[in-house]
Amino acid sequence: MFTTVLTEGPVSRVDVARRTGLSSAAVTKAARPFIEAGYLEELASEGRTTPGAGRPANPLAIRPDREYFVGVKITGDDLIGVVTDLRADVRASAHHALTSHDVEHVVGALADLVGELLTGDLRDRAYCLGVAVSGDVDRASGVVRYSPFLGWRDVPLASLLEDATGLTATLENDVKALAVAEQWFGEGVGASSFALVTVGTGIGSALVVNGDLVRGAHGVAGEIGHVPVADGGPACHCGGQGCVEAIASTEAILTLAREVSGEPALSMEDAVTRARGGDEPLREVFAGAGHAIGLGLAALVNLFGPERVVVSGEGVATYDLFEDQIRRTFAVQAFGSAARCGLVIRPLPFEEWARGAAAVAIQSLFVAESV
Amino acid sequence: MFTTVLTEGPVSRVDVARRTGLSSAAVTKAARPFIEAGYLEELASEGRTTPGAGRPANPLAIRPDREYFVGVKITGDDLIGVVTDLRADVRASAHHALTSHDVEHVVGALADLVGELLTGDLRDRAYCLGVAVSGDVDRASGVVRYSPFLGWRDVPLASLLEDATGLTATLENDVKALAVAEQWFGEGVGASSFALVTVGTGIGSALVVNGDLVRGAHGVAGEIGHVPVADGGPACHCGGQGCVEAIASTEAILTLAREVSGEPALSMEDAVTRARGGDEPLREVFAGAGHAIGLGLAALVNLFGPERVVVSGEGVATYDLFEDQIRRTFAVQAFGSAARCGLVIRPLPFEEWARGAAAVAIQSLFVAESV
Secondary structure (H helix, E strand, O other), X not given: OHHHHHHHOOEEHHHHXXXXXXXXXXXXXXXXXXXXXXXXXXXXXXXXXXOOOOOEOOEEEEOHHHOXXXXXXXXXXXXXXXXXXXXXOEEEXXXXXXXXXXXXXXXXXXXXXXXXXXXXXXXXXXXXXXXXXXXXXEOOOOEEEEEOOOOEEEEOHHHHHHHHHOOEEEEEEHHHHHHHHHHHHOOOOOOOOEEEEEEOOOEEEEEEEOOEEOOOOOOOOOOHHHOEOEOOOOEOOOOOEOEHHHHHOHHHHHHHHHHHHOOOOOOHHHHHHHXXXXXXXXXXXXXHHHHHHHHHHHHHHHHHOOOEEEEEOHHHHHHHHOHHHHHHHHHHHOOHHHHHOEEEEOOOOOHHHHHHHHHHHHHHHHOOOOO | OHHHHHHHOXXXXXXXXXXXXXXXXXHHHHHHHXXXXXXXXXXXXXXXXXXXXXXXXXXXXXXXXXXEEEXXXXXXXXXXXXXXXXXXXXXXXXXXXXXXXXXXXXXXXXXXXXXXXXXXXXXXXXXXXXXXXXXXXXXXXXXXXXXXXXXXXXXOHHHHHHHHHOOEEEEEEHHHHHHHHHHHHOOOOOOOOEEEXXXXXXXEEEXXXXXEEOOOOOOOOOOHHHOEOEOOOOEOOOXXXXXXXXHHOHHHHHHHHHHHHOOOOOOHHHHHHHHHOOOHHHHHHHXXXXXXXXXXXXXXXXXXXXXXXXXXXXHHHHHHHOHHHHHHHHHHHOOHHHHHOEEEEOOOOHHHHHHHHHHHHHHHHHOOOOX
């Protein structure tokens, strides 16, 4: 009930009842504690009465300022933090460079960042912290099982952060955190299935099927970067061949661009500039990466049939060089009506990752069993 | 409650309670109507008492002969029918050749087949018919939207069959029907996620995630045959290139075997015999198909992370020629712990398809909203 109002509101009790399958009376009963706790409010009646409902259809709405949430993304180089309201709208942001990957140092720096973010009014109404880390993260236990960028194994980060900040902490894999933000507050609202694909240093995805994130029976799912699309193609660090990531990651693109140009010191910036300026061989390198991404998307969509796919990530900052080819390849390889899947391709500001972490904190406050 | 006893029973009330999250009292209450209707029975106490339960742990068991179910698979060439009990054990089987794809003819032949199958005792306790058809089947409305093999579009087959047989009819896509049989009575029991892959004239799959069949927001899902695995590979009838089906379908294998042997009239039987006899070029044709299937499986498993995958189908009748390569390629391309996914490769007797249809009939009797 609450999540319907949170993600789709303001909305009348009758509409909530229709969407959740509850009775109107059950909605009223379920709403009461949220109204008493200040999370929900009843908007003034619009004077309409709903046939059969017997009372004015006062819409229920979220009070976004009732509580604030801190979200932090940990990368190999820095911490990016935001404070959001209940609807995941960003109210403040900040970042810290990381000078070491030592766990104690990172925990201390993160506590400092939280202190810096939570000033005045924000401090008094923030209780929950969401943290996003790439790699194998066990949300239920709050442990970073393995983070290649940080070189961490089995770090009980959530409890360390709770001690250091006094906030309730929830950890999530960074791509999954972004997917939660999309599911609750973005392109995924109202879609029972969708996928978020991130393109950059690594290529990953998070899949939502029947409203739930797919986590994989053996802890692995959404690895679109390791879908093999080019039999006999370049070797991948995972031990496979022709994986999407072996062709379309930032490093793979740069390696090929250097080979094609014959300039072993070519920088990514220069490769992008020259491709934009019309350098055909370099344009083809980017188009080849777009083609591999399009093949991976076709694999995903032909298997799952999501309603929508969002392609994002720092690699998509140069998406003018990819987008055409992604769409062309996807159109050719999507099977039948799977091609009707909406494809949204857009850059991803780094702050969005931190907002994803805040969305996880919001979710874990209201959904008991979201893992 | 009932499905737990059906798929995992005999099982004590305490175990049912633990597995379903219901209280023991709720299990007892839920079981009563099924016991009264004769679907369940209480087995004699084994004399043990369960600590805290305060009463002997009389296991609940299915009475498999309480009701019989008819399952029919429609192919382009014939109708294969079975009668099963409540646990999908086959009690009788029969088949009819189809001399025409005319809807009226097929409906008539199917009604004849049902009449032949339901004799004596079986007739009196059979009320439900499940029908499996390849192609785009809308289970909810009972309409075959599109069947390439039969050349049908928008045929309201369920209601035509209800009129012709007097049984309650449920239609399902054939691969999905097989997946239901696995989910309820086979390798999928107790697994919250698994995949069934069928290899033959076409290559398809059905995916179960969090206990539910993935149907695809746009009506397409599980199309592992159209996962592109070989960039620049052979053209596929779907319009794409390098799809698994373009490399590993029966037709694709035969085409390549004829090319490789230089014998344009080579039969599949001869190709198989000679490959088994050690003909290296022909052995490589089958291995190449196994490799493509292994790549498709890796794509599926890296994206979904199912607990188990069953690979089956008429193409797997010759699986001695595929299996090694499927497993080798899968092991190389599965990402990290996704490789722990159990891979079961086994032939599929044609009668199994009909049993899948019967499983759909059983499911639709007990699960109100299974679509």
